[in-house]
Amino acid sequence: MIDLLIYNASQLITVKDSKRGPKIGEEMLDLGIIENGAVAIDKGKILEVGQSSELVGKYREAKKKIDASGCIVLPGFVDAHTHLPFVGTREDEFLMRLRGAEYVEILKAGGGILNTVKKVRKATKEELLKATKAHALKLISSGVTTTEAKSGYGLNLEDEIKQLEVLRELNEQGPLEIVPTFLGAHVIPEEYKSDRRKYIELLENVVMPEVLKRNLAMYCDIFCDEGAFSLEESEEILVKAKELGFKLRIHADEIASLGGAELAAKLGAKSAEHLIKVSDRGIELMAERGVFAVLLPGTSFSLRKPYAPARKIISAGVPVALGTDFNPGSCYCSSMEMILQLAVLGMGMFPEEAITASTLNSAYALDMGDRVGSIEVGKQADVTIMGVPNYAFLFYEIGRTHVKSVIKRGEIVYEAQGPYY
Numbered sequence: 001m002i003d004l005l006i007y008n009a010s011q012l013i014t015v016k017d018s019k020r021g022p023k024i025g026e027e028m029l030d031l032g033i034i035e036n037g038a039v040a041i042d043k044g045k046i047l048e049v050g051q052s053s054e055l056v057g058k059y060r061e062a063k064k065k066i067d068a069s070g071c072i073v074l075p076g077f078v079d080a081h082t083h084l085p086f087v088g089t090r091e092d093e094f095l096m097r098l099r100g101a102e103y104v105e106i107l108k109a110g111g112g113i114l115n116t117v118k119k120v121r122k123a124t125k126e127e128l129l130k131a132t133k134a135h136a137l138k139l140i141s142s143g144v145t146t147t148e149a150k151s152g153y154g155l156n157l158e159d160e161i162k163q164l165e166v167l168r169e170l171n172e173q174g175p176l177e178i179v180p181t182f183l184g185a186h187v188i189p190e191e192y193k194s195d196r197r198k199y200i201e202l203l204e205n206v207v208m209p210e211v212l213k214r215n216l217a218m219y220c221d222i223f224c225d226e227g228a229f230s231l232e233e234s235e236e237i238l239v240k241a242k243e244l245g246f247k248l249r250i251h252a253d254e255i256a257s258l259g260g261a262e263l264a265a266k267l268g269a270k271s272a273e274h275l276i277k278v279s280d281r282g283i284e285l286m287a288e289r290g291v292f293a294v295l296l297p298g299t300s301f302s303l304r305k306p307y308a309p310a311r312k313i314i315s316a317g318v319p320v321a322l323g324t325d326f327n328p329g330s331c332y333c334s335s336m337e338m339i340l341q342l343a344v345l346g347m348g349m350f351p352e353e354a355i356t357a358s359t360l361n362s363a364y365a366l367d368m369g370d371r372v373g374s375i376e377v378g379k380q381a382d383v384t385i386m387g388v389p390n391y392a393f394l395f396y397e398i399g400r401t402h403v404k405s406v407i408k409r410g411e412i413v414y415e416a417q418g419p420y421y
């Protein structure tokens with residue numbers, strides 16, 4: 001007797017991990033769809049995938065059955081980029097931006113990221129945990145079952161550790177699976193404003209080794225941009241991080257074209273993220289080194305900036321993943337569904353590409369592709385059921401959520417009411 005059978009899915013979108021790696025270029029169009037599909041799940045893993053006509057008889061005795069008639073079934077989304085552990089919101093700055101203030105000007109005046117840093121430092125670990133848990137639930141309710149999450153609102157030893165410990169605790173509690181990233185180099189904190197070197201040295205000599213010693217993160221990220229860290233500073237910090245044993249990610253070419261993508265390729269980073277202003281050379285080098293482009297169309301939309309050149313990036317053969325960039329400043333959006341819609345309707349990706357980028361490719365961007373990101377025998381049973389008859393509907397009908405059920409390691413962790421078709 002198996003734990004769960006999902007059957008009668010109008011489209012079972014497996015995403016088919018045939019290469020055991022990210023899909024590139026035209027491969028992204030192949031969703032491995034099974035019409036009238038079924039998935040057999042046992043002990044948190046996928047046991048069998050196939051036609052309902054075969055699996056329904058075979059697993060008649062399943063402990064639980066979900067009739068997914070009129071619905072599509074797809075891998076739980078993997079959000080490749082968030083700033084999950086924070087407290088407080090910044091809608092006042094949002095209003096300032098609507099009236100013409102620039103994101104980076106607000107930051108330079110001591111607001112923006114620094115505004116949230118003040119709140120996170122003041123919060124107790126329990127308060128931060130409570131807020132972060134609420135953020136995690138928001139992600140789950142939009143079909144996300146695994147997410148990356150960055151620190152970067154502590155900007156000192158104690159509070160960066162506090163953020164990462166909160167992520168560890170939340171990951172242990174579940175159901176959202178969290179891949180932590182250390183982002184101590186988010187901006188220079190207020191108290192080191194007149195001595196940037198001192199903060200960089202603190203990161204390199206104290207905070208980064210401590211994060212590794214406590215095994216709190218295996219990725220190190222940096223905000224390489226105007227108002228944050230220069231290209232030279234970024235290179236120095238990332239080289240040090242790599243020496244210490246971190247894998248690298250870079251917030252690159254978001255506000256200004258500093259050459260973060262080129263740097264990511266030079267250092268063999270796992271990913272360069274944002275890339276609104278990436279250069280053609282940067283794209284070429286990323287393709288050569290297999291650096292993931294983590295694209296964040298919610299940020300472009302929320303900041304009313306151009307979108308990253310997704311078509312160029314895909315055509316060049318760069319592996320592309322998607323993320324919400326969920327954070328209280330540049331993109332207060334936890335809806336992965338909306339991110340997929342913006343990827344298609346704003347950034348020019350095709351629906352199939354957006355689905356691949358937010359499941360299989362984002363899983364590989366987090367080195368999790370062997371366990372999640374597709375519906376295949378042996379992978380973790382992380383599944384989202386959407387109340388739409390086919391995947392085109394996810395993009396066609398906008399402005400409301402389609403998430404019906406979210407399943408993590410074989411357990412139903414979220415259910416919504418509809419209405420569905």
Ligand code: NIG
Binds near residue numbers: 223299329331
């Ligand atoms: O990815 N760019 C840097 N960090 C975030 C914004 C963080 C914030 O505004 O609080 C981003 O957009």
Ligand code: FE
Binds near residue numbers: 081082083251325
């Ligand atoms: Fe970000």
